[in-house]
Amino acid sequence: MLKVESLSKTFGKGSNNEKLALDKVNLSLEEGEFVTIIGGNGAGKSTLLNCISGVYEIDEGRVILDSVDVTFFPEYKRSVHIGRVFQDPLRGTAYDMTIEENLAIAFAKGKPTGLRPGMTKKDSLLFKERLELLDLGLENRMNQKVGLLSGGQRQALTLLMATIVKPKLLLLDEHTAALDPTIARKVLNLTRKIVHEETLCTLMITHNMKASLELGTRTIIMHEGQIIMDFKGQERSTMTVERLIEQFEKRSGAVLDNDRMLLG
Ligand SMILES: Nc1ncnc2c1ncn2[C@@H]1O[C@H](COP(=O)(O)OP(=O)(O)O)[C@@H](O)[C@H]1O
Ligand SMILES: [Mg+2]
Incomplete structure (x- = not known):
């Protein structure tokens, strides 16, 4: 479903703070594969996702999505096929619009503007159904503004x-x-449920090592712009956080700088 071939990205080329953020990264995802990504700060995790989604132009390599070479597609064109959620809760929704209106905008994605019907009763019922999945009571607050959440x-x-x-x-x-730990856990469970039900091809960066092993079917570790570990199957199902840290430190020669990764 996704193929990243020899992807390289350098920031600030030719300047004093030139930084090779991605160094010939190769990554291939089957349909329905759910990959978790971990790595220290500055390892290139976000840059990888930003290059896949077209936020950054890449220097070298190719990005192929569902057999289509999208390397030179602008972000807006790729976004029709790519769903994204960022760390900042303020980024994904329009605070001044209602829950229902936000969902309607998302639901219209990919449909040509001229053919977009207004929100129908059927859409509204679907939104309600989907909101019930969350188990947060939002299905009863569909006309409230998102800013209140x-x-x-x-x-x-x-x-x-x-x-x-x-x-x-x-x-x-x-x-x-x-998010605070209780709600973070809830959103993680919800992630697991949605990805599973829809068999979504997913890349999830997490700072939480435990979650990186609990969710998904495969885990990759990034370090200095490269994927230094990639495991699935039995190797993964028997992996523990302690061994993960041990292996990371052995392969990278670095000590995990990121205390919060261990705390999560
Ligand atoms: N827009 C940018 N401009 C300049 N440097 C950047 C930019 N984005 C990321 N970097 C640099 O690239 C490296 C990788 O960053 P990033 O992908 O955000 O790491 P991670 O998400 O793994 O913490 C870091 O050294 C970071 O400072
Ligand atoms: Mg990041």
Whole structure:
């Protein structure tokens, strides 16, 4: 479903702070594969997702989505097929519009503007049904503005919006990192449920090592712009956080700088 071939990206080329953020990254995802990504700060995780979604132009390599070479497609064109949720709960929704209006915008994604009907009763029922899934009571607040919601509620809603039209690829960039632990857990469970039910091809960056092993079918570790570990199947199902850290430190020669990764 997704193929990243020899992808390189350098920021600030020729300047004093030139930074090779991605160094010939190769990554191939089967349909329905759910990959978690971990790595220290500055490893290139977000840059990888940003290059896949077209936020950044790449220097070298190719991005192929569902057999289409999208390397030179602008972000807006790729976004029709890519759902995204970021760390910041304020980013994914329009605060001054109602829950229902936000969902309607997400639901219209990919449909030509001229053919977009107004919101129908049927759409409204679908939104209600999807909101019930969240188990946050939002189905009874569809006419309230999103600005009234808590961060966790907004992230849950953003996740629904990113998947209400089935994307070919779902990209999650630490989407629970800004939430308190209880609601973060809830949004993670919801992520698992939605990805599973829709068999979505998913890349999820997380700072939480435990979650990186609990969710998904495959885990990759990034370090200094490269994928240094990639495991699935039995190797993954028997992996523990302790061994993960051990292996990371052995392969990278670095000590995990990121205390919050261990705490999560
Ligand atoms: N827009 C940008 N301009 C300049 N440097 C950037 C930009 N985005 C990321 N970088 C640099 O690229 C490296 C990788 O960053 P990033 O992908 O955000 O890391 P991660 O998400 O793994 O923490 C870092 O050194 C970061 O400072
Ligand atoms: Mg990041």
